[in-house]
Amino acid sequence: MYLLFIKNKTMKDIIERPKYQEKIKPFIDKQLIKVLVGQRRVGKSYLLFQMMNYIRGRDERNNIIYINLELLEFDFVKDYSSLYQYIKEKTIPDIKNYLFIDEVQVIPSFEKALNSILSEGGHDIYVTGSNANLLSGEISTLLRGRYIEIPVFGLSYAEFLLFHGSADSNEMLQNYLVFGGLPYLINLPPENDIVFEYLRNIQSAILYKDVVSRFPIRNVDFLNRLITYLAQQTGNQISARKISDYIKNQHLSISVNIVLDYLFYLATAFLVFRVKRTDIEGKRIFEVGEKIYFSDLGIRNSIVGFSPFDMGQIVENVVFLHLKIEGFTIYVGKEGEKEIDFIAERNGEKVYIQVALRIQERSTMEREFGNLLLIQDNYPKYVVTFDDYTGVSYKGIKHLRLNDFLLNKWN
Secondary structure, X not given: OEEEEEOOOEEEEEOOOHHHHHHHHHHOOOOOEEEEEOOOOOOHHHHHHHHHHHHHHXXXXXXXXXXXXXXXXXXXXXXXXXXXXXXXXXXXXXXXXXXXXXXXXXXXXHHHHHHHHHHHOOEEEEEEEXXXXXXXXHHHHHHOXXXXXXXXXXXXXXXXXXXXXXXXXXXXXXXXXXXXXXXXXXXXXXXXXXXXXXXXXXXXHHHHHHHHOOOOOOOHHHHHHHHHHHHHOOOOEEOHXXXXXXXXXXXXXXXXXXXXXXXXXXXXXXXXXXXXXXXXXXXXXXEEEEEEEEOOHHHHHHHXXXXXXXXXXXXXXXXXXXXXXXXXXXXXXXXXXXXXXXXXXXXXXXXXXXXXXXXXXXXXXXXXHHHHHOOOOOOOEEEEEOOOOOOOEEOOEEEEEHHHHHOOOOO
């Protein structure tokens, strides 16, 4: 932890997240906009502070321009024109200017200002946003080839331990599974009532700031019911038709198209991830039967409560999240009637992962290891469980404790 000073007026206590810093550093001073995207409160602003501190440390003469569009201080920045004008006013000629903008999606057509600033030269640009489609459509066309997107997630388990100053233990793993990985939790006591109230407020902010205010939502009640349904069905196969039928049973009539739209909106706000199914060879993507996982387990648990009966779903969700944090592209695998929980691809390599709460019974072992044995290639295969023991290996398939998997004692 260290102190950060920004232009002698802002001071933050920050715990570094070097994994993200190392992703950003190769692009410093390159004519590319660095775009940090992720769910609200995962720490994007603090990563900007860390980069400001790093850049100022390289040369104290560097000019830092910081704009947080959620602060009243910048309420006068209403559109791309006023954004551009403010940046130009704060620019100092003949020295390095570094531009940092928090929650840039607040400004309509912000890309026009950024494109002009980038084209004029003299600025190294970093922005954050809480929208998965921040640089899509017309925006992507205008800035094509001129930005690098860096996804930011809540704390990994290793980061969670670092932030809380603790070693790996069953108690800390339990806290991680119950409360999730939002960084601000280090300031709250690990008590359900207190943490879940905070997380419900975060979920509400995501819902209203990143979904309702940005998309044509006409039925907020259904949106809330949909979120609850998704939390209950975490890791289960769902479909728009199945959701529509479920809602009809509650005496509501919602079309399949509206269900699909609302799922898209929730994924765009990073509240959930939608995971497609594929055959084992990866040659065919199935359009039905996708799975939903939450970006933060604590938020998921704050919606429906934490129950030991949901531990299988929770363990599967946290394995998925860890694979996302590690940069994998993830699918659910299907081989006939058998299912592989995760096919994870990164840099041309694959891993196959089955997740189970425990494998104490022979039938469970046969199912989890047996499904993986159907795969004929030589990529690594793992069974990850919540068991206290590890070391089981069968025909090249390794068994890992969840702790060890989350601490990367496997790759």
